[in-house]
Amino acid sequence: MDRRKFLKQSSLASSLFFVPSFVKAFEEVATGSLGYKRLVIIQLSGGNDGLNTVIPFRNDLYYKERPSLSIPKNQIFKLTDDVGLHKSLFPLKRLYDNGNLSIINNVGYPNPVRSHFRSMDIWQTATDSDKYLQSGWLGRYLDNYGAHPYNAIEIDESLSLAMKGDTMNAIATQDARILHNLSKDPYFKNVNKYQNDAHLSEHNLGYLYKSMIAAESSAKYIYETSKTATSNKEYPNNAFGKQLKTMAQFINSGLKTKVFYGSLGGFDTHVNQLNKQKKLLEVYANGIEAFVQDLKENDMFKDTLILTFSEFGRRVKQNANIGTDHGTANNVFIIGDKLKKQGLYNDMASLSDLDDNGDLKFEIDFRTIYATVLNKWLEVNDEKVLNKTFNKLNFI
Amino acid sequence: MKRKHIQHLYWRIGFGILPAELERLSKKSKRQIIDDLIGTSKKMSPLKIDTKEIENLMVGTFEEVKKNIMEIQKLSRKKTIELNVAWIDRLAKPEALLREKMTLFWANHFVCEDNNFVFTQQFHNTLRTHALGNFKDFVVAISKEAAMTKYLNTKQNRKQRPNENFARELMELFTLGVGHYTEQDIKESAKAFTGYSHNMQGEFVFKKHQHDEGTKTFFGKTGHFTGDDIIDIILKNKQCARYICEKIYCYFVNDIVVESHVNGMVNVFYEDYNIEKLMRFMLLSNWFYDENNIGTKIKSPIEFLVGLKTVVPVDFKKPKQLLYIQKLLGQVLLNPPNVAGWKGGKSWIDSNTIVLRLKLPSILLNSAFISKVEKGVSIDAEFIANKKEVLRNGLGKRFKTESNWVYFNRMFKGVEISDLENHLLLCDINESTSLYLNSLKKVSKREYCIQLMSLPEYQMC
Numbered sequence: 001m002d003r004r005k006f007l008k009q010s011s012l013a014s015s016l017f018f019v020p021s022f023v024k025a026f027e028e029v030a031t032g033s034l035g036y037k038r039l040v041i042i043q044l045s046g047g048n049d050g051l052n053t054v055i056p057f058r059n060d061l062y063y064k065e066r067p068s069l070s071i072p073k074n075q076i077f078k079l080t081d082d083v084g085l086h087k088s089l090f091p092l093k094r095l096y097d098n099g100n101l102s103i104i105n106n107v108g109y110p111n112p113v114r115s116h117f118r119s120m121d122i123w124q125t126a127t128d129s130d131k132y133l134q135s136g137w138l139g140r141y142l143d144n145y146g147a148h149p150y151n152a153i154e155i156d157e158s159l160s161l162a163m164k165g166d167t168m169n170a171i172a173t174q175d176a177r178i179l180h181n182l183s184k185d186p187y188f189k190n191v192n193k194y195q196n197d198a199h200l201s202e203h204n205l206g207y208l209y210k211s212m213i214a215a216e217s218s219a220k221y222i223y224e225t226s227k228t229a230t231s232n233k234e235y236p237n238n239a240f241g242k243q244l245k246t247m248a249q250f251i252n253s254g255l256k257t258k259v260f261y262g263s264l265g266g267f268d269t270h271v272n273q274l275n276k277q278k279k280l281l282e283v284y285a286n287g288i289e290a291f292v293q294d295l296k297e298n299d300m301f302k303d304t305l306i307l308t309f310s311e312f313g314r315r316v317k318q319n320a321n322i323g324t325d326h327g328t329a330n331n332v333f334i335i336g337d338k339l340k341k342q343g344l345y346n347d348m349a350s351l352s353d354l355d356d357n358g359d360l361k362f363e364i365d366f367r368t369i370y371a372t373v374l375n376k377w378l379e380v381n382d383e384k385v386l387n388k389t390f391n392k393l394n395f396i
Numbered sequence: 397m398k399r400k401h402i403q404h405l406y407w408r409i410g411f412g413i414l415p416a417e418l419e420r421l422s423k424k425s426k427r428q429i430i431d432d433l434i435g436t437s438k439k440m441s442p443l444k445i446d447t448k449e450i451e452n453l454m455v456g457t458f459e460e461v462k463k464n465i466m467e468i469q470k471l472s473r474k475k476t477i478e479l480n481v482a483w484i485d486r487l488a489k490p491e492a493l494l495r496e497k498m499t500l501f502w503a504n505h506f507v508c509e510d511n512n513f514v515f516t517q518q519f520h521n522t523l524r525t526h527a528l529g530n531f532k533d534f535v536v537a538i539s540k541e542a543a544m545t546k547y548l549n550t551k552q553n554r555k556q557r558p559n560e561n562f563a564r565e566l567m568e569l570f571t572l573g574v575g576h577y578t579e580q581d582i583k584e585s586a587k588a589f590t591g592y593s594h595n596m597q598g599e600f601v602f603k604k605h606q607h608d609e610g611t612k613t614f615f616g617k618t619g620h621f622t623g624d625d626i627i628d629i630i631l632k633n634k635q636c637a638r639y640i641c642e643k644i645y646c647y648f649v650n651d652i653v654v655e656s657h658v659n660g661m662v663n664v665f666y667e668d669y670n671i672e673k674l675m676r677f678m679l680l681s682n683w684f685y686d687e688n689n690i691g692t693k694i695k696s697p698i699e700f701l702v703g704l705k706t707v708v709p710v711d712f713k714k715p716k717q718l719l720y721i722q723k724l725l726g727q728v729l730l731n732p733p734n735v736a737g738w739k740g741g742k743s744w745i746d747s748n749t750i751v752l753r754l755k756l757p758s759i760l761l762n763s764a765f766i767s768k769v770e771k772g773v774s775i776d777a778e779f780i781a782n783k784k785e786v787l788r789n790g791l792g793k794r795f796k797t798e799s800n801w802v803y804f805n806r807m808f809k810g811v812e813i814s815d816l817e818n819h820l821l822l823c824d825i826n827e828s829t830s831l832y833l834n835s836l837k838k839v840s841k842r843e844y845c846i847q848l849m850s851l852p853e854y855q856m857c
Binding site for chain 1: 746749
């Protein structure tokens, strides 16, 4: 729904009752009008080693550059004749076999930056690597197409830049009950009770009152809606599993949330990478498998698209500590029902044609993936969100 | 000087003012007060955490130091937390108030961070050194800071392979603002900053063989320019003075710029780029105290936290929790989001931060309790104590803090309870909120203080 339509609906609703129009909007937005399709973003923080995740097991260069770090052929789940997945990702192979996984190789951006903070910043703001933005791409999606904070939820205690717009912000919560409890102190309720639009038009103070009412209303909505869904689904007993369980509960309860954001950290494997990455990928894949099953059992998977990324991949050549240093291009996983292009979306990166640092030369700009998801999945004008035109890909 | 104006002044160039000091200053003239403020800020005392441990790991050849890199970074993370905590303490008890507030301002202008604490700390004190000095000296010093040559890649900027990152941000973010230079200007000025580097001690090193000595054409001038020359040329452009004045105006006066006010500032600043002189002009001007500038700014998380500590001193038993709160509020000192810094103003506020801001005073200072006892209802002391006991084991458990209400009671001893809001809030209380507040019993100064701090109005300064 566009903003104008939204405003029209909400002002109509507010004329019926004496309540501030923006409060009414929370209750009155037609449930179906935002559409049901939702996007889940999973951020792997620290820079996951893509080459040991999706492995070119017939490429001699791969084994040559990583004498003690490469994954032996017999420990790989083969997807094609020359590409396979790390064995920790076995659950993903099942998704792959069902046609629910598309792997986009060699995703990056021009003039790559090898700093975690900056590269993550670039992925979250969707900007050129020599420009700096103070709003995130999903925040700008909300600016243009959102109506309430809860239209985008981050399963965390505070918001990532990705979820902050210029005029609107998402809401962060790990536990809907705690957020609700924090916001529902009767003192605040009474302070809010008699506010009306006229008082709230004041520049900054009015904005604070509005934010407070929106927060209370969103927290209440998220808590009361999500508590109706109970799941017996077993998730791996770790923080990531817990995040996904919360997310699934939100989705299965029918929350009108278009974007969910979750993350898993620890991928900065400079030292003794093999064991660390093996465990992390296990945590990731087992969590995702439970999550997808949970959604499938509730008939929600068909409307959910899961995008997994990391701020950069790692250097092709291993370092002296049986680890890898910061690199550039990486793979992006797309998980969903009825994908247009199932399996490997494109070929793996060349390991012989590297840049001066010995890093991969990217082939697909990550923003073409964002543009595709915005345009074809969330069905909005991607240029308004990304402030630039990008080609669309064909995975959905 | 009018009390309200003094309070306004002290919120904008500090973190609020306590009753006794307000009383003392109210007998002085505006000029006297500003003179004193500037006078006490002449002195610069650096803020320093001991770095010997790290420095010991940075001795020897490049190869030797490289081996210690993980250890250096680990120690640096620890020391950065220590400096963060020490900075907050300094802000809560500053000797040079104006200098400290300006340092906080510049930290969000010349934005930088580094994973080597020795460089982080040196950069931090460079901000403090120049906070009220000459802007040109300031920019030159920043361009040669070890942390900055790393952060914006001047270190990788070599004659054969120029890196434009610093040149671009120098103009876009540090001096002129978007749209006041061309891509060609960036290319040419980047050449002038080639050869910039630093040694292990964090001192500037100019690598002559990596410097492009050729001619550069920049802003219509051609010559064998150095980095210092480029900064000189940029500052000749009046737009630079305007850009800085607008930013200072938005931060200290109002986020809606009044052209004529800024014009006055620009004329003063452009003369010799003297920051102290500019601040004096701004603080002495009548428009600084206009009604619509008072109590209309949203406090930054740091202003909010330090302001709270100024009224009721609160100690964090676990330093990490102080950083954790900064994270939740959206501003961790020494850890900016990117070189553009924090956007400020309304962008501090989202659903999570507003709820936290309203709840935090009660959580940190009062066992998470906000009194809702109505007027005319009689309660005994035990009633509130019992309520707090229950809450202390719930929400109140989250942070290990110790608040000093004895100090508060001493500082506000002479203040009537009905007058408390005039000390804690700078804007009028919203009409219906005021009605609600008046329907509640003023149980004690302490409980009323918490009620006031739990209002949206307390977020304003």
